[in-house]
Amino acid sequence: MSVADLWTFKLPTAVTLGNGCVRQLPQIAVAHGARPLLVTDRELVRLPPFACVQEMLPGVPVFSDVTPDPTVASVDALAAQLRAGRHDVVVAIGGGSAMDCAKAAACLVAGNLPSIRAVHSEGVPLGSAHLPLIAVPTTAGTGSEVTPFAVLSDTEKQIKGPIAGDALYPVHAVVDPELTHSLPRKITVVTGLDALSHAIEGYWSRNHQPICDLMAIEAARLICANLKRAAQQPGDAEARSAMSCAATLAGAAFQLPKNAMVHACSFPLSARYHLAHGTACAFTLEEAIRFNAPVMGERMTSFLRGIGLASAEELTALIHELKQLGGLPCTLRDAGIPTADIPSLARESFHPLMRNNPRTMTEADLVTMFERLA
Template structure:
């Protein structure tokens, strides 16, 4: 029996090398003025200079986004959007810039602070500024999801804010914007794309539309990730990974992620791993754990990666992870045997309930001990 399902994707998607040339026309569609949003690490790079030139020299820029965007960063951006009378925001960056802009485009038209909607749980209404999202990494899929992962350090809450009005208005995916990504970021974000595809596919809420995106995303990662890690200037491989990330986003936005993402949160919050690296850490272990419960669906997933079954898929993911230079043991990220109980407890985010095979605290402790 197929689960009952709903699929909604209001974001207009424009994909292709050089398609950032459409930016001025897109901004004009929303009657400008625009504000350009990016993160500190990108602000001085030629790709941002290129976008500023296309938007016109006077375009205001908010380049204050840092990794793990906070609710106060969202409030600061919302204030800049209001102060400039912006009718549209243009966000160029990785998941942090896109998520911060998604939340700020809503908060700018509503009352109060982002904190009220995030850690205090008030409901956003439907008002939001249009957002044009240009990913400069290939992994998060944030350009097509209604999710903004935000941190509230004062309350010690890092969690996804999820609302239908957080879908960007336009996803402008130009693979040329990803060429300057350093190898470690390419590796980490590439595994995030793979984790989205696999988790959307095996989520308890899996559905046929998202399955198609997931299987194609897996195929593309296996065809292009190692190529792009060997040569970051390989535009065909960059294009393949941008497509994989986009399809990975489409694959999980409705079914949502599962155990791999649930476990990634403490690895990011406590052990400071980049998000994709934190996902990669447990991905092959959960492929082994879930494989026996997935039957023919598991074999179809493995075949998309060019593997015979889930065991071989887990072996391949483990090999690729090691060759990409990502950590493969808990020891490498600073976890000791004494830390496992606390780590298990911190890993039970609600996404754990989406996992196809029930994860008990004892089973997770066993997985973590095997990873020491």
């Protein structure tokens, strides 16, 4: 694609970002409904970021039965609670897991389907109806607060993958970096590398476009300059603010061009081997840069210049250092994946996102890549 090609940019989600902005939640919620429901995950419900949000909306009922990599069953259960309480606005607090579960349930409850499984794996379209959803991210990672996607797992069918549609855009993203100060080092690195993957993949996707490019470069620049600091000094407000801003920018940067090989490969790594999403993305990120950079020419040079690095090797070295800092697996052996699984892992990585990759990836290329990662 060149800048002369046809493209459309949109982001229907209002974004409010800054330390303390969670205090605006009461006015934002009341603008969208009178009977809110708070949604969070099983761990976060006991932690300070959730208490801080709950203080803003006292007496509001809570659904906290979301697990990491949310399941179709949790979406269905949340939709049932939304129906039973006749709630008219959803406030999702948490990382991608809580936000995605809530986004999917806010759509399910407004349509006629008995289960989100129909949309996830049975080919039924999502439809356009949805309850308004306010997203309050507490990780600096997925960008789900500004994307039209929800990634769900179906434990019965053993599949993990996204559902997509404009009905999944939150009406408002309230991004308060102070909510991320309690993130432990490992989750800081895992989620930060997911955001970096979004910036890189949104930029190199075959569907890249100029506005998203700008956001991708700025997101990657902020992450390269701040992720290590945020991981080493959890209370560093400047680094945390930069990371929250970067994650939202990266979400806005990939939501239209969509991701590519790194995310395609992440799905079997998460579904079969239970790697956290960011860990699964980070697993192939350096290899993907080595594979794609040579065909990107001037666009890769501009990206590297924009993020303040001299070469693709500097970028892969920084990613490797971050993975070691967070204790992430760098090899199949570290991840507990037998090398005998390489052929099936390569086969299962051919999610449609693979077609966005700037360089055509064959099954043989993938086998070679996973052998290098052994």
